[in-house]
Amino acid sequence: MIEVEGLHKLYGEFPAVQGLSFQVGPGEVLGLVGPNGAGKTTTIRSLAGIIIPSSGRIRVAGHDLALDPVAAKAQLAFIPDEPHLFDYLTVEEHLRFIGRLYGVPDVSARIPVLLEEMDLRDKRGALPGELSRGMKQKLAIACGLLHEPKVLLLDEPLTGLDPVGIRRMKATIIRRAAGGSAVILSSHLLHLVEEICTRLLVLQYGRVVAFGTMAEIIASRPGLRTRSLEDVFLALIGQDEAAGA
Amino acid sequence: MIRVFGYLAWRSAHNRIARQLRHLRSPRYVAALVFGLAYLWFTFVAQRSGTSQHEVADGRWVELVGSIALLGTVAWSWIFGVERRVLKFTPAEVTFLFAAPVSRRGLIQFKLLHSQLFILFNALLWTLILSRERFGLSPWLRVVSIWVLLTTLSFHRLGASFVRTSLADHGRLGVRHRVVSLIVLGAVLIAWTWSIAEALPQLAESSGDSPFAFLPALGEAAARPLPTALTYPFRLMVRPLIASDVTDWLRALGPALVLMLVHYVWVVRSDTAFEETAAAVSLQRAQARSEGRGQAKDARSTGRITPPLLRLAPKGWPAGAIFWKNLVAVARTRQLRKVALTLLLGGALMAALSFQLEGGSLASIAGWLAISWAAATTLIGPQWVRNDLRGDLLKLDLLRSYPLRGWSVVSAEVAASTLVLTIIQFSLLLLGYLAFLGDQLMEPDLRQRTLLLLAAVIFLPAVNLLGMLIQNGTALLYPAWVRLGSGGPGGVEALGQNVLMMVVYVALLSVLLLLPLAIGGGAFLLLRGAIHEWAAVPATVLILGTMAFEAALLVDWLGRIFERTDPATVGIG
Numbered sequence: 001m002i003e004v005e006g007l008h009k010l011y012g013e014f015p016a017v018q019g020l021s022f023q024v025g026p027g028e029v030l031g032l033v034g035p036n037g038a039g040k041t042t043t044i045r046s047l048a049g050i051i052i053p054s055s056g057r058i059r060v061a062g063h064d065l066a067l068d069p070v071a072a073k074a075q076l077a078f079i080p081d082e083p084h085l086f087d088y089l090t091v092e093e094h095l096r097f098i099g100r101l102y103g104v105p106d107v108s109a110r111i112p113v114l115l116e117e118m119d120l121r122d123k124r125g126a127l128p129g130e131l132s133r134g135m136k137q138k139l140a141i142a143c144g145l146l147h148e149p150k151v152l153l154l155d156e157p158l159t160g161l162d163p164v165g166i167r168r169m170k171a172t173i174i175r176r177a178a179g180g181s182a183v184i185l186s187s188h189l190l191h192l193v194e195e196i197c198t199r200l201l202v203l204q205y206g207r208v209v210a211f212g213t214m215a216e217i218i219a220s221r222p223g224l225r226t227r228s229l230e231d232v233f234l235a236l237i238g239q240d241e242a243a244g245a
Numbered sequence: 246m247i248r249v250f251g252y253l254a255w256r257s258a259h260n261r262i263a264r265q266l267r268h269l270r271s272p273r274y275v276a277a278l279v280f281g282l283a284y285l286w287f288t289f290v291a292q293r294s295g296t297s298q299h300e301v302a303d304g305r306w307v308e309l310v311g312s313i314a315l316l317g318t319v320a321w322s323w324i325f326g327v328e329r330r331v332l333k334f335t336p337a338e339v340t341f342l343f344a345a346p347v348s349r350r351g352l353i354q355f356k357l358l359h360s361q362l363f364i365l366f367n368a369l370l371w372t373l374i375l376s377r378e379r380f381g382l383s384p385w386l387r388v389v390s391i392w393v394l395l396t397t398l399s400f401h402r403l404g405a406s407f408v409r410t411s412l413a414d415h416g417r418l419g420v421r422h423r424v425v426s427l428i429v430l431g432a433v434l435i436a437w438t439w440s441i442a443e444a445l446p447q448l449a450e451s452s453g454d455s456p457f458a459f460l461p462a463l464g465e466a467a468a469r470p471l472p473t474a475l476t477y478p479f480r481l482m483v484r485p486l487i488a489s490d491v492t493d494w495l496r497a498l499g500p501a502l503v504l505m506l507v508h509y510v511w512v513v514r515s516d517t518a519f520e521e522t523a524a525a526v527s528l529q530r531a532q533a534r535s536e537g538r539g540q541a542k543d544a545r546s547t548g549r550i551t552p553p554l555l556r557l558a559p560k561g562w563p564a565g566a567i568f569w570k571n572l573v574a575v576a577r578t579r580q581l582r583k584v585a586l587t588l589l590l591g592g593a594l595m596a597a598l599s600f601q602l603e604g605g606s607l608a609s610i611a612g613w614l615a616i617s618w619a620a621a622t623t624l625i626g627p628q629w630v631r632n633d634l635r636g637d638l639l640k641l642d643l644l645r646s647y648p649l650r651g652w653s654v655v656s657a658e659v660a661a662s663t664l665v666l667t668i669i670q671f672s673l674l675l676l677g678y679l680a681f682l683g684d685q686l687m688e689p690d691l692r693q694r695t696l697l698l699l700a701a702v703i704f705l706p707a708v709n710l711l712g713m714l715i716q717n718g719t720a721l722l723y724p725a726w727v728r729l730g731s732g733g734p735g736g737v738e739a740l741g742q743n744v745l746m747m748v749v750y751v752a753l754l755s756v757l758l759l760l761p762l763a764i765g766g767g768a769f770l771l772l773r774g775a776i777h778e779w780a781a782v783p784a785t786v787l788i789l790g791t792m793a794f795e796a797a798l799l800v801d802w803l804g805r806i807f808e809r810t811d812p813a814t815v816g817i818g
Contacts, residue, residue: 011813042813050645051811069808073648084643088574090550096557100566101647107559127550 001026001182002047002076002151007056009042009206016042018206020056024182024199026150029173031197032186035237039206040186041081044155047184048078061150074102077149081156083140085128091115091139092124095146102147114142117172119165133160141169145176152176152183158192170196194229204237250355258362268725277723284749285373307487309467312479315398319479320437322402323409323430353513357400364399368392374744386494390485393501397482400508407512433475440472478504551577564649564657571632571661588672596679612680619673623705624747626666627712631730633662634717634807638729641812652804655721659713659800666713667706674701703785707792708758714799715753721806724815761791 007020017039024030032040045051047058049065049072058065063072089097092111099107115121118138128136137160144152154173158166173196177183187193193200200217202210210217217232218224224232268274334342334356342352368391372384408427444466466472481500488494553573557566591611598608622629637644637658644654678698681687689697720727765788772780 045642045813048646050642051813052809070648070650073646078642078646080642084640086570086574086640088577089570093553093557093573096559097566097570099559100557100561100569101563101649103563104559125550 001028001061002184003057003059004047005057007043007046007058008054009039009046009051010054015206017046017053017203020203020206020208022201022208022211024151024184026180026182027177028199029177029183029185029197031193031200032184032203033188033190033193033200033233034203034209035239037205038203038237040203041155042206043203044078044153044184044186047151048076048153049073050078074147075149076151076153077144077147078153079141079144079155079157081159083136085136085139087128090125090127091120091131094139094143098143098146104147107146110146114145117145117168118142119168134162134165137161138165141172145172148179148181150181152181154183154185154187156187157185158187158189190229190233202233202236209236247354247358250351250358254355254359254362265725273722274726277726281749284752306464308480308483309464309476311483311486312476313463313467315394315479315482316476318398319401319405322405350513357403357509357512360399361396364395365392368395370745371395374748386488386491387486390488390494390498390501393485393498393505394482397501397505397508400505400512404508404512436471436475440466440469440475443469444472562653562657563647564653567637567649567654567657568661571636571658572664574636575632575661575665585672588676592672592676592679595676596682598680608680609684612677615673615680616677619670619677619701622666622670622673623708623712624751625743626669627662627709627716627750628743628747630662630666630669630713632665633658633713635720635727635729638720638724641810644807645810645812650804651807652800655717655803655807656800659710659717662717663706663709663713666709670705670709671702674698703789707789707796708754710796711757711792711799712750712754714796714803715750715757718799718803718806721803721810724810757795758792760795761788764788764791 001024003023005021007017008015009017020039020043022030032043034040042051046053047060047065049069052066058072060072061075063075065072085094086097092115095111095114096107098104099110104110111124112121115124118141120135120138120142123131123135128139131139137157141157152173157173158169161169170192173183173185177198185193185197194214199213200210201208202217210220212220214229214232217236221232221235224235227235269278334352342355347355368388371391372388375387408430467476481497481504484497485494485501488497553569554576555569555572557569595608595611634655647654675698678694681694682691685691687694720729765784768787769780769784772783
């Protein structure tokens with residue numbers, strides 16, 4: 001569903017991402033983890049077509065992102081950690097706006113379903129200024145889900161959500177994956193990653209430190225067998241002493 | 246504490262400038278800088294020797310026009326202003342300063358100090374802009390004069406906004422707190438109304454022939470005792486600018502400085518309770534802004550969300566959604582319906598008055614004003630109407646994630662602001678046309694005026710489109726150097742920057758209009774002998790066709806730049 005080959009991103013001399021290659025198939029949820037500055041956001045924004053890679057190839061549902069960006073972007077949704085909304089469009093108008101952009105055929109039928117799923121039914125006529133941080137995040141997620149993307153890119157999706165919202169969001173991600181979407185999720189919340197991700201990609205200094213299922217990663221490092229995900233993560237990024245503390 | 250504030254203001258300005266200069270690593274920015282410096286040198290330095298032959302501008306006229314312009318600006322800030330720009334705190338300032346052991350008065354002083362950097366920069370720009378005009382003294386003395394003027398004006402606007410907000414927030418209590426300010430304001434308003442009523446017949450009589458006959462009449466009207474008293478503080482502000490020697494300048498500067506200090510005391514020693522409110526409002530706004538919701542405040546404050554004028558069809562050109570979104574934003578911020586209703590009623594009234602003998606003069610003043618504004622918006626409009634890429638570039642991440650080609654995004658964005666500007670101009674022109682509808686003696690006659698209106702209707706959209714492409718192109722090419730966001734082009738303090746930008750804009754627009762006018766004009770001259778005035782038709786088609794071709798090339802080029810723009814590299818998104 002999404003294939004990444006040799007992705008490099010340089011900012012001047014600084015390599016933000018170096019030689020990243022992986023694939024995420026339908027139904028898979030890939031967890032992108034790593035310390036601050038590891039290159040997670042750069043990776044996810046490159047996959048969304050927002051920033052242009054220095055080299056490498058990204059294919060979304062068979063479409064090359066560089067050669068056919070419109071077709072590739074039509075198949076994916078990017079939900080950033082900070083919801084970017086238009087100040088003067090109401091909740092419902094945001095969804096209608098996205099529906100037109102992505103050519104969603106039955107937008108009027110999908111809107112009530114999504115508003116119900118995101119618990120935003122009572123806010124359909126509200127402007128972003130009238131929404132709480134969590135509600136804005138839910139609206140951004142609803143916008144991302146409206147066109148039923150084949151690839152879902154989520155950057156810290158639980159930021160600002162209350163416990164009910166977090167539970168709903170986890171259920172939403174799992175449901176989309178079960179429906180055949182490929183999901184890439186960047187998060188510092190290791191328990192979230194452990195709970196819903198089928199595979200992990202651990203980044204540090206823009207390089208892949210580990211890639212695979214949790215079992216595969218632990219199998220490649222027998223010393224980590226009995227340790228928690230947090231300890232495994234710290235060991236992978238070379239912070240064992242922090243794990244000990 | 247003032248040293249801490251000074252440190253913060255100085256270091257922030259230093260680092261900001263250093264960050265802007267770092268963009269000079271990009272050849273594109275270097276090219277712009279070289280072009281800008283060459284342009285400034287050519288305009289203001291290389292031609293200086295020629296300007297010495299210019300006659301010294303008549304100080305009396307500068308004083309008159311300047312003081313009336315300042316009076317108008319101040320009146321605007323009292324009637325329409327909700328300006329609290331100087332008191333807007335950034336999220337970081339709210340976090341660190343509001344929680345620190347600093348009095349609210351100290352915070353206000355900090356913001357006034359901070360605004361000084363901006364005012365000083367614009368004073369320098371104004372000095373550069375006015376350097377070819379030979380009134381006044383050396384540039385250094387002029388910088389001081391302009392700085393005093395802009396600072397006084399800035400303080401006045403802030404004081405006015407305090408009074409306005411106090412009344413709005415506290416009602417009767419606010420009236421009690423602001424009794425002195427309100428008495429002064431009331432007296433000024435009465436004097437103003439009286440002066441206008443007294444001068445109106447004379448002004449109206451003089452405006453019938455041409456707008457130029459209006460100026461001497463204005464001078465005579467302003468020389469009467471009441472208008473002289475009314476404009477006296479503004480004359481004090483202008484006088485240092487037109488002083489002929491150092492002694493004269495020092496004599497003029499004293500009263501101007503006193504006026505500035507009086508304003509400073511007025512603002513800083515305002516009622517503490519109100520300052521608390523103002524600071525609290527700033528805090529809320531800064532917090533709202535940090536959560537990205539600040540701009541929706543206008544729409545919210547109306548209590549009711551304006552339904553969109555047009556419903557977005559679910560199918561069609563995908564980028565049409567962006568065009569629709571930008572029009573919705575204008576309708577919800579500019580209170581479009583009220584403006585449209587006012588223009589409609591104004592137009593009907595002007596048309597009715599134009600047939601009356603007594604009302605005709607009044608209609609002609611309004612008519613000339615409307616036409617002048619329409620002409621002015623051709624130059625300042627593209628800076629002022631910003632519901633396009635300039636408003637949306639801060640959300641570049643989002644725009645780049647949409648399944649749209651760059652040219653598609655650019656054309657939708659630019660089309661929205663072009664449409665809004667064109668509607669404003671058409672409304673003003675129509676108002677002007679209606680104001681002279683009953684005037685049988687006017688030259689040009691009604692047929693010629695109708696043809697002129699038709700020509701404006703045909704050409705203005707194309708000119709506006711090219712103008713908006715220049716403005717959006719500048720934002721796209723130099724996002725780090727251009728102010729992004731949908732807000733207006735800044736207050737009076739920012740006028741220097743805006744004038745400079747407008748001069749560059751006019752130069753670029755002239756270059757773009759050169760080819761269409763040459764082709765259209767050539768065709769007209771060639772065909773006139775054969776088909777007489779009908780030659781205007783193919784000439785018009787050729788002009789519009791060439792402009793459309795230029796616009797298409799620009800859209801395509803800017804679209805490719807949009808697709809190549811990396812939000813992280815340019816420092817946005």
